[in-house]
Amino acid sequence: TQLLEQSPQFLSIQEGENLTVYCNSSSVFSSLQWYRQEPGEGPVLLVTVVTGGEVKKLKRLTFQFGDARKDSSLHITAAQPGDTGLYLCAGARSNTGKLIFGQGTTLQVKP
Amino acid sequence: GAGVSQSPRYKVAKRGQDVALRCDPISGHVSLFWYQQALGQGPEFLTYFQNEAQLDKSGLPSDRFFAERPEGSVSTLKIQRTQQEDSAVYLCASSLASRGRNYGYTFGSGTRLTVV
Numbered sequence A: 001t002q003l004l005e006q007s008p009q010f011l012s013i014q015e016g017e018n019l020t021v022y023c024n025s026s027s028v029f030s031s032l033q034w035y036r037q038e039p040g041e042g043p044v045l046l047v048t049v050v051t052g053g054e055v056k057k058l059k060r061l062t063f064q065f066g067d068a069r070k071d072s073s074l075h076i077t078a079a080q081p082g083d084t085g086l087y088l089c090a091g092a093r094s095n096t097g098k099l100i101f102g103q104g105t106t107l108q109v110k111p
Numbered sequence B: 001g002a003g004v005s006q007s008p009r010y011k012v013a014k015r016g017q018d019v020a021l022r023c024d025p026i027s028g029h030v031s032l033f034w035y036q037q038a039l040g041q042g043p044e045f046l047t048y049f050q051n052e053a054q055l056d057k058s059g060l061p062s063d064r065f066f067a068e069r070p071e072g073s074v075s076t077l078k079i080q081r082t083q084q085e086d087s088a089v090y091l092c093a094s095s096l097a098s099r100g101r102n103y104g105y106t107f108g109s110g111t112r113l114t115v116v
Helices: none
Strands: A006-007 A010-014 A019-024 A032-038 A044-049 A056-057 A062-066 A073-075 A085-092 A099-101 A107-110 B005-007 B008-014 B019-024 B029-035 B044-050 B053-056 B065-068 B075-079 B088-095 B109-116
Touching: A006 A085, A010 A019, A010 B065, A019 A085, A019 A107, A032 A073, A044 A062, A056 A099, A062 B044, A073 A085, A099 B044, A099 B088, B005 B088, B008 B019, B029 B075, B044 B065, B075 B088
Parallel strands: A010 A107, B008 B109
Antiparallel strands: A006 A019, A019 A073, A032 A044, A032 A085, A056 A062, A062 A073, A085 A099, A085 A107, B005 B019, B019 B075, B029 B044, B029 B088, B044 B053, B065 B075, B088 B109
């Protein structure tokens, strides 16, 4: 049973297009994190969202945490080939440091 | 060190062989996590240490998997009698955060284990 469902699982777009990746759960998380992973490397933290309804921006990336702290989205504006990679959302529970990861979204941005 | 260091980067083991994977976390990070990742999938939790205490080992798939962190720093993940289904990337991560407050992990580059 996947506690965090990411969609879509695969996305192939042209440079300059916009995209949104969704991360959904029936469970409440105390915080939710987004990571980006390139082949042969470990995931790298992009952002942590903690408050329901919170929106954070990181250059062309916009992250939102749902009001009920059960879901999140990542929106990329004007995607570039350097955005290519595996995007992972991960939720933390309040009573443990353990992170639960979604299955990931593989993004390919073609020049 | 500046980052989380894992060794070896690649390991090929014959089925039935024992392997040991090492993780050097960032100095001062109290929390250390091991994850298993299949190709193109998200990491799956294996086990968690706070200092030298193993607080959660619920993700270890069988009693062939064993992890330790005896001095609260370096950790070793040992897999006995490896099977083909153990082939995966094993990721180690560390965090400053104590239990209950997680503000992000720093991951190592992983060890790719291939069992033949």
